[in-house]
Amino acid sequence: MRLLDLAVENVRGICTLPLRPEGRNLVIWGPNGCGKSGVVDALDFLLTGQISRLTGTGTEGVFLEQHGPHMGHVAADATVRAKLLIQEDSQPIEVEISRNMARPGNLECDEAVRPLVDKVLAVAQRGQYVLTRRELHRYVVARAGERGEQVQRLLNISEVEEIRRALVSAKRQLADGRLAVQREVGRGQATVAATLGLASYDGGAALQRVNDLRAALGGQPIKALSRTTLKDGLAPPAAPSSEGGAIDRKAAERAIASLRALVDPAHPADRILTAHRDLGAIVNQVKEQPQMLRDLTVRQLIEMGIDLIDDSGACPLCETPWPEDKLRKHLEGRLSQANVAAEQQKTIDELSSLLAGPADVAAANVQNLLTVAAGLGIQEKCQSLIAWQSDLGKFLTALESPLEKYAELSSTESDIVRFFAPFDVTETLRVIEADVSSCCPERPPEWTAWDTLTTLESNTKVLESSESYLSRITRAENRAGVLLECFETARNGVLSKLYDEVNDRFVSLYRQLHKDDEGTFTAKLEPAGPALKLAVDFYGLGQYPPQALHSEGHQDSMGLCLYLALAERLTTGLIDLIVLDDVVTSVDEGHRREICRVLATEFPDRQFLITTHDKSWAFSLRSEGVVTQRNLVQFFGWNVRTGPKWDNNLDTWLHIEQHIERNEIPDAASELRRASEQFFTLACASLLARVVCKPRADWELGDVLHPAVEQYGALIKTAKDAANSWNEKDQIQSLSDLEAVAAEVKQRTGADMWQVNASVHYNNWHNLGPADFGVVAEAFHDLWNLFRCPKCEGMLHVVVSPDTAVQEAVRCNCGHTTWNLKKRSP
Amino acid sequence: MADQEIPPPLPSQILAQTLDLIKDRQVFHPDQIEALTDLANAGGFRRPERLIAVLKNEEAAHHEAS
Numbered sequence: 080m081r082l083l084d085l086a087v088e089n090v091r092g093i094c095t096l097p098l099r100p101e102g103r104n105l106v107i108w109g110p111n112g113c114g115k116s117g118v119v120d121a122l123d124f125l126l127t128g129q130i131s132r133l134t135g136t137g138t139e140g141v142f143l144e145q146h147g148p149h150m151g152h153v154a155a156d157a158t159v160r161a162k163l164l165i166q167e168d169s170q171p172i173e174v175e176i177s178r179n180m181a182r183p184g185n186l187e188c189d190e191a192v193r194p195l196v197d198k199v200l201a202v203a204q205r206g207q208y209v210l211t212r213r214e215l216h217r218y219v220v221a222r223a224g225e226r227g228e229q230v231q232r233l234l235n236i237s238e239v240e241e242i243r244r245a246l247v248s249a250k251r252q253l254a255d256g257r258l259a260v261q262r263e264v265g266r267g268q269a270t271v272a273a274t275l276g277l278a279s280y281d282g283g284a285a286l287q288r289v290n291d292l293r294a295a296l297g298g299q300p301i302k303a304l305s306r307t308t309l310k311d312g313l314a315p316p317a318a319p320s321s322e323g324g325a326i327d328r329k330a331a332e333r334a335i336a337s338l339r340a341l342v343d344p345a346h347p348a349d350r351i352l353t354a355h356r357d358l359g360a361i362v363n364q365v366k367e368q369p370q371m372l373r374d375l376t377v378r379q380l381i382e383m384g385i386d387l388i389d390d391s392g393a394c395p396l397c398e399t400p401w402p403e404d405k406l407r408k409h410l411e412g413r414l415s416q417a418n419v420a421a422e423q424q425k426t427i428d429e430l431s432s433l434l435a436g437p438a439d440v441a442a443a444n445v446q447n448l449l450t451v452a453a454g455l456g457i458q459e460k461c462q463s464l465i466a467w468q469s470d471l472g473k474f475l476t477a478l479e480s481p482l483e484k485y486a487e488l489s490s491t492e493s494d495i496v497r498f499f500a501p502f503d504v505t506e507t508l509r510v511i512e513a514d515v516s517s518c519c520p521e522r523p524p525e526w527t528a529w530d531t532l533t534t535l536e537s538n539t540k541v542l543e544s545s546e547s548y549l550s551r552i553t554r555a556e557n558r559a560g561v562l563l564e565c566f567e568t569a570r571n572g573v574l575s576k577l578y579d580e581v582n583d584r585f586v587s588l589y590r591q592l593h594k595d596d597e598g599t600f601t602a603k604l605e606p607a608g609p610a611l612k613l614a615v616d617f618y619g620l621g622q623y624p625p626q627a628l629h630s631e632g633h634q635d636s637m638g639l640c641l642y643l644a645l646a647e648r649l650t651t652g653l654i655d656l657i658v659l660d661d662v663v664t665s666v667d668e669g670h671r672r673e674i675c676r677v678l679a680t681e682f683p684d685r686q687f688l689i690t691t692h693d694k695s696w697a698f699s700l701r702s703e704g705v706v707t708q709r710n711l712v713q714f715f716g717w718n719v720r721t722g723p724k725w726d727n728n729l730d731t732w733l734h735i736e737q738h739i740e741r742n743e744i745p746d747a748a749s750e751l752r753r754a755s756e757q758f759f760t761l762a763c764a765s766l767l768a769r770v771v772c773k774p775r776a777d778w779e780l781g782d783v784l785h786p787a788v789e790q791y792g793a794l795i796k797t798a799k800d801a802a803n804s805w806n807e808k809d810q811i812q813s814l815s816d817l818e819a820v821a822a823e824v825k826q827r828t829g830a831d832m833w834q835v836n837a838s839v840h841y842n843n844w845h846n847l848g849p850a851d852f853g854v855v856a857e858a859f860h861d862l863w864n865l866f867r868c869p870k871c872e873g874m875l876h877v878v879v880s881p882d883t884a885v886q887e888a889v890r891c892n893c894g895h896t897t898w899n900l901k902k903r904s905p
Numbered sequence: 906m907a908d909q910e911i912p913p914p915l916p917s918q919i920l921a922q923t924l925d926l927i928k929d930r931q932v933f934h935p936d937q938i939e940a941l942t943d944l945a946n947a948g949g950f951r952r953p954e955r956l957i958a959v960l961k962n963e964e965a966a967h968h969e970a971s
Contacts, residue, residue, distance in 0.1 A: 238916040241951045248953040249960065554932070555960040561930050562923070562941075562960070569922035573915060 080199045080654045081686045082122075083173065084162040089149040090124065090180070091117035094722035098712065102164050104678075104687045106706040108697035109714030114723035115690040119209060119660045120147075122688070125159040125176065126203035128183040147180050150719050154180040165195055202653045209658040210642045239570055244387060246566055250559035251383065257556050260549045262479070265432075267542030269439030271304075273447060274534050276333035278340065279436040289535065295528035306539040309532050316525040328519035329527035330534065331451045334444040335512050341441055342500040342508075351437060355495040358430040362486050365423055374417035375424055375482060381417060385410045431478045431485075438478070441499065442471040448511060455514050463503040474498040571606060577648070578604045584644035585637075588681065592636050592673045598881050604641075613641075631665040639663065639674065643682070658688045663696060671696050672764070675703035679873065679892030702761050704873015704892045735856050739849050748844035751856055752780055755863075759783040762866045765876035766790045767886070788825055791865060794877070794889050795821065798898035805903050814898065821865055827858035870895035920945040937962055 081102035087093045092114035098105065107115050120130045124147065133143055148157035157180035164171050174196060176188040188196050268280035275288040282304065289309060290300040298313045365372050374381075387395035388407055401409075445468045452461045477484035522530070582604040590600050601616040614622035615637065617629065625634050639662055646657055663671055678687060687705065691697055697713075700706045714723040731754040738747035760783045763770050768790035770783055795818050802810040844852060867874055868891030875896060878888045889898040913921070924942055927933050933941075940959045949955040 238914075238951070239919055242916065242920070245951050245953045245956060249956040252953060252957060253960065551961060555957070558932050558937070558960045559956070561932050562927060562956075565926035565930065566919070566923045569919045569926055573919045573922060577915070 080656060081164040082161060082656055082688070083164050084160075085118070085122065085125075086160040087118065087121040088158045089152040089156040090121040090147065090159060091130070091149065092717065092722055093117040093121065094149055094720075096121075096722070096725065100686070100688070100710055102686060103710055104689070104700075104706045105710045105712065106697055106700050107688075107690045107712045107714055108694060109692065109723065111692050113714040113717040115692070115714055116660055117722075118688070119658055119690060121159045122161075122658065123209060124180070124183070125161055125178050125186075126200060128178065128186070131209070143183060144180065149722065157181075163196075163199075165192075165199060167195055199653055202649075209660065210639070210646070210662055243563070243566060243570070246559065246563040247383075247387065250556065250563055253552060253556040253559050257549065257552045260545060260552055263545040264542065264549050265435060266439050266443075267538070267545045269436065270443045271535065271538045271542055272440045273334065273337065273443035274330070274531060274538050276337055277440070278337065279440055289532070292528040292531055295524050296532075297525075304539065306536050306543055309536055309539065313529075313532070315529055316523065326451055326454045326515070326519045327527065327530045327534070328515055328522060330531060331448065331515045331519065332512070334447040334451070335508050335515075337444045338441065338448065338504065339508055341437075342502070342504055351434060351499060352492065352495065354430050354433040355492065358427065358434065358481060358485060361423060361427055361430070362481055365420070365427075365482060366486065370416070371420045371423070372482065374413065374420040378414070378417040378421060378424070381410050381414050385414065427481055431481050435475060435478045438471055438475050438498065442468065442475065445471065448508075451515065452511055455511075455518055457511065457514055460510050461507055463501065463507045467501050467504055470498055470501070574606045578606060581641070581644045581648055584647065585641050588640040588643060588677055589637060591677050591681070592640065592670055593633070594673070594881055595669075597633075602637075632667055632670065635663055635665045636670060636674070643677075647682070655684060656686045656688060657682070658690075660690050661692060663691070664693065668695055668699065669764075671699050672703060672761075675699050675705045676876075676892050679703060679705050679871070680894075683893070698757065699761075701872075702758070702874045704868060704871035707872055732856070732860050739853050739856065742849055744847060744849060744852050745845050747852060747856065748847075751844070751859060755859060756780045756783065758863055758866075759787045761874060762787040763790070765874050766794060766866075766889070767877045767879075787866070788821075788862070792818070792821060792825075794898065794900070797886075797900050798889065801899050801902045805899070810899075817865075824858060824861045824865060828855075828862050867891075868893060868896040917945075920950060 082100055082105075083102050085096075085098045085100070087096040087098075089095075092112075096114075096118070098118070107118055109115055116132070120132055123132075124130050124143075130143055130147055133146060144154045148154050158177060160175070160177040163174045163176060165174050166172075172192070172195075174188060174192050176186055176196060178186050186196070186200065271285055272278070272280040275285055277284055277288065286301070286304050289304060293300065293309075293313060296313045296316065298311070301308045301311060365375060384395060385407060388410075393400045394406060445464055449458070449461060449464055449468065452458050452464070477487075582602060585604065586600060586602050589602070590598055593600060597616075597618070599616075599619065601622075603612070603614045603622060605612050613625060615625050615629065617623050617627075625637050629637070639659075643657075663674060666674065678685075689700060689706075697711060701708065701711050713726045715726070716724040731750060735747045735750055738744070738750065756779060759780065760778055762768070763783050763786055766787065768783075768786040770778060770786050773782070795814055799811060799814045799818070802814060844855065847855065871891055871893035873892045875889050875891055877886050877900075878890055879885065880887050886900050888900050890896060924938060924945065927941070928938060937959060940962060944950060944955060944959055
């Protein structure tokens with residue numbers, strides 16, 4: 080996409096502005112505050128529906144609708160229109176688009192071309208075609224985290240971090256779910272144990288009890304405890320007596336026996352007491368070490384925090400900014416400490432599990448007895464059982480987070496006795512037993528076995544369901560871990576490849592800009608998690624952050640090169656337009672000329688829109704052929720009522736002509752001399768002409784004109800010799816013609832005379848009449864043109880081999896003009 | 906330009922490589938990989954609950970178990 084026309088009405092600092100770059104580079108220069116960036120804002124608004132400068136950090140209270148239109152205008156007055164050139168099937172087509180600030184989301188264009196326009200706008204939305212000075216610094220000087228954020232924003236890959244967070248979240252939710260299901264499985268096992276009269280769940284013991292029950296019914300033993308096989312091959316025994324209702328006397332008696340065993344003075348069992356003592360000791364030990372307690376308490380938070388550190392490197396919880404990578408390292412250090420504490424946590428978990436098993440069984444037995452009591456209608460006699468059930472519930476809850484709750488709940492052995500063997504239930508158990516004994520007749524053993532197996536079918540159904548779900552959720556958790564790991568591997572691979580490509584291009588561009596002092600420059604751009612590290616070579620002395628040793632000008636160059644490398648990688652084929660908004664303020668003039676050459680030679684297929692407040696940079700862009708005279712637009716005289724004034728007829732020769740027409744010869748002479756001093760100073764630098772050194776570099780025309788003309792002649796002669804050696808007859812003829820023209824122009828300007836006494840000639844110009852000065856001006860105009868490419872109008876320059884320092888050729892930036900200077904080897 | 910082959914956005918490239926990588930890991934059933942591919946194409950990878958639904962997918966778990 081190229082920009083043919085741009086018309087701005089009442090946007091930011093601009094009232095009315097028509098620009099016609101016609102798909103070619105456009106340079107807007109003028110002092111600060113004259114509305115240059117308003118053009119960038121207008122283009123931004125047209126392509127994206129917003130103005131980046133009015134969004135983001137530091138723009139609180141600034142709104143597009145209120146601050147986008149020019150002062151004193153409403154949003155409906157603010158419109159941007161453009162004519163674009165878009166390639167479709169290799170055919171360029173012209174597309175007109177416009178956007179009004181009252182409807183920023185609505186881009187108006189011919190519906191037939193909207194799909195084409197949408198494609199371009201999708202890229203433009205990412206803002207990849209605009210580089211401002213503010214962003215330039217963020218690419219280079221920023222901390223790795225911020226740089227990563229900035230570059231990722233440019234790459235439009237913030238979505239990648241969103242996906243990673245979702246994967247982390249999914250993995251954590253599944254882990255939390257697994258822990259909850261593990262508890263359900265524990266409770267299911269306890270219920271099975273209670274039904275079978277086991278003190279705690281043991282798969283082998285449970286199977287043995289089941290096979291005993293099956294034997295009572297004449298069945299064969301089964302090999303595994305499964306709901307579907309519990310009654311395999313068994314038939315129900317003969318119908319029992321209806322007395323006693325549905326209450327299974329034996330089951331009630333088992334529950335009573337089991338609980339009585341717990342409240343027996345010999346209990347709680349040694350292993351429970353031992354587990355209780357050990358758990359209490361370790362919990363107290365951890366609590367006495369605040370750091371360990373803290374590490375254990377926040378371990379999961381630390382792990383989650385590491386996973387959630389985003390591109391900015393800031394704390395994911397409170398958003399406090401941290402220096403590059405420091406938060407990650409800090410948390411990893413904390414996690415390492417916490418890993419020591421994690422061993423303690425493991426022991427705590429094992430002891431908790433040891434205590435939870437029998438407590439679950441006790442709770443299940445208490446529940447069974449309460450059900451029996453309800454069946455017998457004697458609930459009012461069971462208050463102590465109800466209280467016990469409540470205590471067991473509290474105990475089990477405490478075991479789920481023992482560090483916080485266990486010590487408070489059971490600080491002494493009498494507490495554990497209370498939970499496992501409350502003194503006051505003995506009488507209740509006796510009452511229930513008596514009622515069961517009197518109200519529930521003995522059943523034949525085979526019926527007891529059948530009823531137990533029936534209950535067990537229900538218990539195992541719940542247990543198997545929990546176990547099945549545990550298995551599924553564990554697999555899902557495992558898959559989530561693998562998915563996250565694969566995603567991070569893929570992300571690192573894709574981004575590393577991209578950064579490697581960008582890195583190579585970045586280094587190549589920077590070397591071209593600084594071939595005089597950093598021709599062997601190297602750099603390493605590498606991802607560090609979500610951050611992006613940039614280390615650059617400093618004169619072969621090692622790799623350092625860019626801001627450590629390089630000057631601000633060098634950093635600007637780096638930012639520009641990095642941006643160009645990224646933009647090239649991301650917008651090729653979609654947006655040819657690249658906007659550089661006042662980006663080279665710290666780069667010295669010599670390197671700016673190199674930037675011009677890089678823009679012209681490395682990006683010939685791009686259209687640059689460049690704004691600058693620096694006249695010399697604008698002049699360099701013109702003299703190096705990056706921009707034609709007609710596309711060099713000056714902004715000046717801004718005021719609120721009119722916005723900027725502009726002038727794109729800044730051609731020196733046009734001005735001189737106008738002065739001559741008005742008989743303003745001193746003004747014409749002054750302009751010719753001033754412009755020629757600038758021009759031939761650059762010509763000397765470009766053609767490597769020798770100039771007398773002046774400490775303050777204040778060369779006058781006489782200092783630079785003669786050396787430039789002499790060097791020009793010498794280079795033509797060298798080029799002719801080289802062409803002769805290669806027997807390039809056309810080139811010989813072309814150079815001979817040029818030599819003749821040069822001799823004639825030189826004669827007309829009297830260039831040789833300037834070396835003798837420059838000021839005399841300058842003063843003489845004042846005394847000339849319009850006709851005589853017109854001849855001088857025309858001669859100088861022709862002389863200028865000798866030093867410029869007839870096609871791109873850029874200044875010719877000598878190309879020197881970086882390896883051998885040999886002058887290889889004279890070229891322009893567009894490649895149209897080339898004089899080979901190297902002779903054929905004999 | 907309308908017919909021009911534009912390289913997929915980086916997130917799409919990363920997801921495509923992720924799906925390639927998980928094919929080599931023995932923990933996913935082909936049905937699940939297909940479901941994850943559909944989810945990726947629908948932009949669902951940014952939704953943990955949708956990821957969890959696929960990761961816990963009953964049908965795939967059944968296949969896997971068998």
